[in-house]
Amino acid sequence: MSKGITWRKVSTEAKLLLIGIPVAIWTLLPIYHLALFAISPKDSAMGGHLWPDNPTLQNFRIVFNQQHHYLEHFWLQMWNSLFIAVAVGVLTLVVATGAAFAISRLRVRGGRMVMNLALLTYFIPAAFLAVPMYKTMGVYGLLNTQWALILAMMAIATPYAIWVLKQASDKLPYELDEAARIDGASPMQLFRLVYLPLMVPSLVAVGTYALLLAWNEYLYAFLLLSNDKEITLGVALGNFLAADDSPWELLMTTGLIYALPPAAIYYTFKRYMVGGLTAGAVKS
Numbered sequence: 001m002s003k004g005i006t007w008r009k010v011s012t013e014a015k016l017l018l019i020g021i022p023v024a025i026w027t028l029l030p031i032y033h034l035a036l037f038a039i040s041p042k043d044s045a046m047g048g049h050l051w052p053d054n055p056t057l058q059n060f061r062i063v064f065n066q067q068h069h070y071l072e073h074f075w076l077q078m079w080n081s082l083f084i085a086v087a088v089g090v091l092t093l094v095v096a097t098g099a100a101f102a103i104s105r106l107r108v109r110g111g112r113m114v115m116n117l118a119l120l121t122y123f124i125p126a127a128f129l130a131v132p133m134y135k136t137m138g139v140y141g142l143l144n145t146q147w148a149l150i151l152a153m154m155a156i157a158t159p160y161a162i163w164v165l166k167q168a169s170d171k172l173p174y175e176l177d178e179a180a181r182i183d184g185a186s187p188m189q190l191f192r193l194v195y196l197p198l199m200v201p202s203l204v205a206v207g208t209y210a211l212l213l214a215w216n217e218y219l220y221a222f223l224l225l226s227n228d229k230e231i232t233l234g235v236a237l238g239n240f241l242a243a244d245d246s247p248w249e250l251l252m253t254t255g256l257i258y259a260l261p262p263a264a265i266y267y268t269f270k271r272y273m274v275g276g277l278t279a280g281a282v283k284s
Contacts, residue, residue, distance in 0.1 A: 037252030059253040089211030100165035118159035168202040204272035
């Protein structure tokens with residue numbers, strides 16, 4: 001019996017490896033070529049070699065020192081990306097946390113209906129809402145300001161964030177609320193002393209989700225921002241494609257640098273992402 005079980009385990013692991021190794025190679029291959037471009041000299045960047053004959057870090061020096069006209073605002077645009085992403089993450093978290101608490105724990109009348117109506121917006125592709133969002137921001141005088149992009153990304157991220165936090169909140173024993181109320185806790189004390197500490201994994205997961213969503217956004221950032229000193233680095237990378245003689249090695253180097261912060265954030269909070277986003281997945 002033990003031999004049979006052992007053989008079954010070995011067979012299962014072998015099958016997983018046969019599937020996992022090709023998938024891993026296919027996933028990592030673009031990242032490998034991205035790094036390959038970044039360490040290749042300009043004259044050999046498009047050579048098609050598996051490894052450059054003379055690898056160099058000169059491309060990183062050019063990017064960090066802003067020594068190309070496409071990169072003259074590199075650090076400012078990186079800061080813009082960081083500021084917008086953090087602002088979207090924090091504000092989405094504040095709005096979604098309060099809404100989920102009101103719907104799930106305070107059981108505000110009509111709260112679930114409002115949440116379901118907000119989720120209906122996901123039936124419309126975000127790209128189709130870009131032009132109406134552009135017009136809305138123009139009406140309120142927010143075009144070409146970073147707040148236009150922050151508010152637009154909040155509108156996209158918040159319904160899902162509310163749903164995730166509400167589902168996680170539903171799993172918390174309601175007896176905790178009753179015990180706190182018997183002890184004289186107000187709704188704000190219940191929120192601060194009972195709800196928030198128990199919701200930390202889901203809060204981190206939702207905040208990280210909203211932050212990464214804003215960091216990787218291109219379409220709305222391209223439409224709502226046009227000033228070179230206001231745009232995100234992701235939009236600035238698109239400027240490289242405007243010229244026939246685009247410096248691909250600098251584009252790939254900048255892209256590699258731009259990909260590092262979200263990767264670091266994800267792997268830092270990965271354990272919260274898995275547990276937080278799946279919390280309450282069974283209960284609806």
